[in-house]
Amino acid sequence: DYPSPFGHELAGTVAAVGADVTGVKPGDRVVVANSAPCDDCFWCARGQSQLCASLKLHNGAYAEYIRIPGRIVRENMLEVPPHVSFRDAALVEPLACILRGIEETGINSGDAVVVIGCGPIGLKFIRILSGRGVQVIALGKRKSQIRAAESLGARAAFDVSDLGNPIQAVRQLTEGGHGADAVIEAVGAPDTWQWAVQMVRRGGTVNLFGGCPRGSHVQFDPSVLHYSEITIRSTFHHTPRFIRKALDAVARGEVRASDFVTTEIPLGDLPRFFQHMKYRNGELKAAVLP
Numbered sequence: 116d117y118p119s120p121f122g123h124e125l126a127g128t129v130a131a132v133g134a135d136v137t138g139v140k141p142g143d144r145v146v147v148a149n150s151a152p153c154d155d156c157f158w159c160a161r162g163q164s165q166l167c168a169s170l171k172l173h174n175g176a177y178a179e180y181i182r183i184p185g186r187i188v189r190e191n192m193l194e195v196p197p198h199v200s201f202r203d204a205a206l207v208e209p210l211a212c213i214l215r216g217i218e219e220t221g222i223n224s225g226d227a228v229v230v231i232g233c234g235p236i237g238l239k240f241i242r243i244l245s246g247r248g249v250q251v252i253a254l255g256k257r258k259s260q261i262r263a264a265e266s267l268g269a270r271a272a273f274d275v276s277d278l279g280n281p282i283q284a285v286r287q288l289t290e291g292g293h294g295a296d297a298v299i300e301a302v303g304a305p306d307t308w309q310w311a312v313q314m315v316r317r318g319g320t321v322n323l324f325g326g327c328p329r330g331s332h333v334q335f336d337p338s339v340l341h342y343s344e345i346t347i348r349s350t351f352h353h354t355p356r357f358i359r360k361a362l363d364a365v366a367r368g369e370v371r372a373s374d375f376v377t378t379e380i381p382l383g384d385l386p387r388f389f390q391h392m393k394y395r396n397g398e399l400k401a402a403v404l405p
Contacts, residue, residue, distance in 0.1 A: 125176045126195060126204035139188065146204040147183055148191035148211070148358045149174055165215075165352040177385055179405040191358050202372035202402055203365050206239075210361040210370060211353035212324075213239050219350050220297050220322045224248030227289050229314050232301035232325060233260035233272070235375055235400050240299050240324075242267040242370050252288055252295065254281060263399060267374060282313045294319060301325045305333045317343040324350055375400040 126146040129139055139145070150172045152164035159167050171186045183192060195204045213236065222228055226249050230240045233255030245251050245268025253264035253272040264272040271288055278284045286292050294316035300307050303325030311321045312335055326349075327333070339345065353361075364370060379402040380388050388401060 124205045124208050125181070126201040126207070130180060139192070144195040144197075144201070144204075145192050146195050146207045146362060147187060147193075148208050148353065148355075149187075150352070151184075151187040151190035152354070153186075154190075164354045170352075177382065177403065179382065190355050193359065193362050195362075196366050199362075199366055200372070202376060203370075204362070205402075206365055206370060206372055206375075207358060207361040208353065209236060210239060210243075210364060211357040212236075212350065213243060214360050214364065215353055215357045216240070216299065216322050216324050216348075216350035217243065219348050220299065220320050222249060222297050226250065226296040227252065229254065229285055229295045229298040229311070230264075230269075230301060231298065231307050231311060231314075233257075233264045234301065236324070237299070237301035238263055238267055238375060238399065239370065240301060241269050242374055243364070245269060246369055252285055254285070282310055285314045289316065293317070296320075297322065299324055303327050305331050308333045309335065312339065312345060312347070315345055317345070320346040320348060322348045322350055326351070372400070372402070376402050378402070379404055381405075 126144070129141050129143045129145055150170050152159050152167035153169045154164065156168040158164065171184055173184055173187055195201070217240070222244065224247055228244055228249050229252045230237050230244070231254045233241070233253055237253070237255070241251050241253055241264050251269045253261070253269040254275050255261050255264060255272065256275050258274060261272045261274050273281070273284060275281050286294050289295055295314055296316060297320045298311040298315045300311040300321065300323050305327055307325070308323055308327065311323065315321050340347070377399045382403055382405045385403055
């Protein structure tokens with residue numbers, strides 16, 4: 116059990132340790148992922164542990180203490196370096212998904228990449244990509260998001276409500292108007308999935324990172340996909356390797372909680388804050404402190 120200040124994205128201090136856990140002791144500062152694979156099923160054997168048939172999930176942590184299942188402790192609980200704060204360490208879980216998405220999309224320094232969506236996930240993509248020499252074009256839908264995207268390194272950022280034709284506006288910013296080398300869709304809506312395919316260049320890659328609601332339908336022109344040799348990826352979840360990569364990135368200072376956390380609340384204020392969030396309050400991330 117350990118105090119958990121961040122809900123789903125959590126870091127804290129170990130309070131007690133089960134008998135079967137080695138290398139962890141009370142008082143250790145740790146960060147914990149929300150899942151762990153079995154390492155034994157069809158998908159794990161093929162290096163796709165994010166699709167594990169018996170993935171052990173442990174979602175939610177809005178409590179002063181939380182008990183972490185043994186498998187997650189063994190696979191995905193890491194000690195936080197002394198210079199890393201709990202707030203920064205709590206970025207590890209979503210950052211692991213983002214780093215995996217970047218690697219699977221094949222993005223390199225100097226590439227032109229569109230990030231559709233400037234919520235917390237899209238902004239983390241922008242922060243990491245711009246810091247690695249990628250030319251980022253960001254699309255959001257609120258002025259506060261656009262300002263945040265610009266402050267995190269986007270070469271250009273647009274409020275889509277100000278654009279008559281977002282696809283044309285993006286392509287005009289790319290070399291020769293050919294389109295982006297890659298597009299990250301971080302919204303999860305059929306319309307923006309379709310935009311992504313129309314914004315990428317021939318031979319480029321689209322990562323449909325944002326998941327659409329179940330039952331959604333999206334239409335693509337098959338001739339565009341085939342004759343333009345567009346690659347479509349859909350990165351879902353993280354793996355133990357990327358949890359470790361994410362903690363390393365946080366420890367290097369590549370990403371910081373101060374870039375995203377715009378408010379802090381005590382645990383007792385959480386119900387009120389959930390109501391507040393219904394009205395698109397403009398907060399990027401809230402730190403929930405027990």
